Amino acid sequence: MTVRTMQVDPEQHLTIGEVIQRTGVSASALHFYERRGLISSERTSANRRRFPRHMLRRISLIIVAKRLGISLADVAEVFATLPRDRAPAHEDWQRVSRSWKKQLEERRRAIEALEHELTGCIGCGCLSMKACLLLNPDDALRGQGPGPVRLQQPTAPAGSSPTAPAP
Numbered sequence: 001m002t003v004r005t006m007q008v009d010p011e012q013h014l015t016i017g018e019v020i021q022r023t024g025v026s027a028s029a030l031h032f033y034e035r036r037g038l039i040s041s042e043r044t045s046a047n048r049r050r051f052p053r054h055m056l057r058r059i060s061l062i063i064v065a066k067r068l069g070i071s072l073a074d075v076a077e078v079f080a081t082l083p084r085d086r087a088p089a090h091e092d093w094q095r096v097s098r099s100w101k102k103q104l105e106e107r108r109r110a111i112e113a114l115e116h117e118l119t120g121c122i123g124c125g126c127l128s129m130k131a132c133l134l135l136n137p138d139d140a141l142r143g144q145g146p147g148p149v150r151l152q153q154p155t156a157p158a159g160s161s162p163t164a165p166a167p
Helices: 016-023 027-035 056-069 070-079 090-123 136-144
Strands: 047-054
Touching: 016 027, 016 047, 016 056, 027 056, 047 056, 056 070, 070 090
Parallel strands: none
Antiparallel strands: none
């Protein structure tokens, strides 16, 4: 990691303590985000971190993304398209918003489908479990991976096709 030393403008840069106070994020989390390339700081001649004020928006977006279940890998992918040397423009944030809106809509549909399945399963009163989508006789679904593969399909890596759930 290259450490840049510079004269920082206190009006445009914040100490780590000020960032913690403004965001509620711990120092260790800020260091982690910086190591992951999600945020950046600059160093004073005394080797103290100073965060450009616009990093507050990035940190806030990380907090919101975490609350929505968006992975840090997805955050990093989006942040890679944003300028690092200045606050992102309105158009930049709109692009981020559109990208995550698709993910959130897909997640909402999956949750609604799960809710429907669970409501049907719990509410049916069937004791035979013959029609239950959760049933997995003789562990027949083990080849499709771990977990409830009929209810939740993991996101396929880029370039591969997702496996369809068994009927």
